[in-house]
Amino acid sequence: MKARTLLLALTLACVPMAQASVAPLNLNEQAMVRYIEQHHDSQVALLEQLVNINSGTGNRRGVEQVGEILRPQFERLGFQTRWVDLPAPMTHAGSLVATLGSGKRRILLIAHLDTVFAPESPFQTFQRSADQRTATGPGVLDNKGGLVTLLYALKALDEAGRLGEASITVVLVGDEEQAAQPSSISRQALRDAAQQSEIALGLEFASTAQGLVTGRRGISAWQLSSHGQARHSSLLFGPQAGFGAIYETARVLEAMRIAFSQHPGLTVNPGILAGGRTANLDTRQNTASAEGLKNIIAGETHVHGDLRFLSQAQQREAEQTLRDIAAASLPGTSSTLQFNDIMPAMSETHGNRQLLAQFSEISEVLGGGPLQAVPTVERGGADISYVANLVDAGLDGLGPWGTGAHSDQETLELAALPVVTQRLAIFISRLQER
Numbered sequence: 131m132k133a134r135t136l137l138l139a140l141t142l143a144c145v146p147m148a149q150a151s152v153a154p155l156n157l158n159e160q161a162m163v164r165y166i167e168q169h170h171d172s173q174v175a176l177l178e179q180l181v182n183i184n185s186g187t188g189n190r191r192g193v194e195q196v197g198e199i200l201r202p203q204f205e206r207l208g209f210q211t212r213w214v215d216l217p218a219p220m221t222h223a224g225s226l227v228a229t230l231g232s233g234k235r236r237i238l239l240i241a242h243l244d245t246v247f248a249p250e251s252p253f254q255t256f257q258r259s260a261d262q263r264t265a266t267g268p269g270v271l272d273n274k275g276g277l278v279t280l281l282y283a284l285k286a287l288d289e290a291g292r293l294g295e296a297s298i299t300v301v302l303v304g305d306e307e308q309a310a311q312p313s314s315i316s317r318q319a320l321r322d323a324a325q326q327s328e329i330a331l332g333l334e335f336a337s338t339a340q341g342l343v344t345g346r347r348g349i350s351a352w353q354l355s356s357h358g359q360a361r362h363s364s365l366l367f368g369p370q371a372g373f374g375a376i377y378e379t380a381r382v383l384e385a386m387r388i389a390f391s392q393h394p395g396l397t398v399n400p401g402i403l404a405g406g407r408t409a410n411l412d413t414r415q416n417t418a419s420a421e422g423l424k425n426i427i428a429g430e431t432h433v434h435g436d437l438r439f440l441s442q443a444q445q446r447e448a449e450q451t452l453r454d455i456a457a458a459s460l461p462g463t464s465s466t467l468q469f470n471d472i473m474p475a476m477s478e479t480h481g482n483r484q485l486l487a488q489f490s491e492i493s494e495v496l497g498g499g500p501l502q503a504v505p506t507v508e509r510g511g512a513d514i515s516y517v518a519n520l521v522d523a524g525l526d527g528l529g530p531w532g533t534g535a536h537s538d539q540e541t542l543e544l545a546a547l548p549v550v551t552q553r554l555a556i557f558i559s560r561l562q563e564r
């Protein structure tokens with residue numbers, strides 16, 4: 131800790147020309163940096179406590195228990211807290227919402243209480259590595275590492291007397307990993323908070339020490355159904371029987387491949403397919419079945435897939451192209467396409483890049499080097515995607531970095547925690563001065 135403070139002091143004392151524009155840490159910021167270093171052990175202890183409570187998305191009680199541990203901590207900082215429950219049939223836990231202040235430049239902080247690990251998973255406990263550099267555990271990165279980052283940044287702000295002037299809404303979502311459908315209901319609390327906010331910051335984990343997320347691709351699902359005439363194969367290609375459903379589906383898929391395989395940022399993936407005299411697709415169970423004969427023209431095929439896109443405009447354009455492809459059916463066949471929105475894109479905007487620049491400046495003054503945007507195509511959707519278009523600017527990946535999220539190797543770099551906590555605390559403090 132002392133070595134770090136000294137290093138900082140030296141960095142500030144001999145600011146090289148290249149860093150001349152970087153504002154050094156003021157006294158409040160130095161106090162926050164110190165507070166976070168001094169409370170590293172208690173931050174990790176809280177993380178351990180949270181990781182050791184199972185909060186798989188389906189385990190509502192566990193998710194709420196994690197929220198209830200955090201709730202009094204927010205209240206102690208002056209936040210008003212409440213659960214926004216989901217309707218009972220949706221079964222998942224709702225969101226814990228904590229609000230502070232009434233100022234205009236409201237910041238929305240987003241993290242989640244659930245993990246992908248069900249109570250039956252063998253992966254249930256927090257464990258430090260022998261060299262004390264890393265810790266593994268379910269949700270240690272995704273997203274319990276983000277929860278303690280958020281909380282300790284607020285504690286540091288409070289300690290430095292910088293919380294009183296802030297307007298902050300914290301939304302801790304109960305089912306980020308598997309949003310209850312429809313998301314118009316399960317993400318209502320998040321959207322309501324975003325509508326009152328200027329900036330949204332996501333505490334999802336970072337993949338590297340230098341990478342933050344300025345954009346995320348959106349996702350929709352599509353289902354292609356083709357029909358043909360299930361007649362004897364000797365009639366195939368002829369005027370009465372046409373080409374059959376399987377050739378028709380093959381035509382559509384090949385045209386999709388040609389249209390989109392060179393399309394930057396866009397993917398159209400056929401994930402499961404069934405075809406024959408008759409065919410069935412169950413998109414809830416993710417199963418498909420078919421029956422037919424080698425000498426019967428295929429009467430029916432179904433394909434289920436997803437579409438990933440950089441912006442809503444790109445999504446609409448792609449869907450129109452796909453509909454046009456489906457409509458140009460082979461003789462004796464027809465195809466229909468249905469789309470279901472899953473998650474909107476968090477488009478990369480000028481405002482998002484400006485937030486990245488501000489975080490990068492803070493990282494540099496903390497001695498951590500500049501930060502960069504992770505390529506949008508590398509990050510899937512997250513809760514910030516639902517609200518990115520409701521705020522002036524957003525940034526995600528502000529949690530600690532590590533490896534193996536969603537696997538039983540999920541590992542946090544313990545040294546990342548103070549770094550990301552300091553970045554966030556200083557950012558919130560500086561935002562109030564602008």
Ligand SMILES: [Zn+2]
Pocket residue numbers: 242272273306334335
């Ligand atoms: Zn997550």
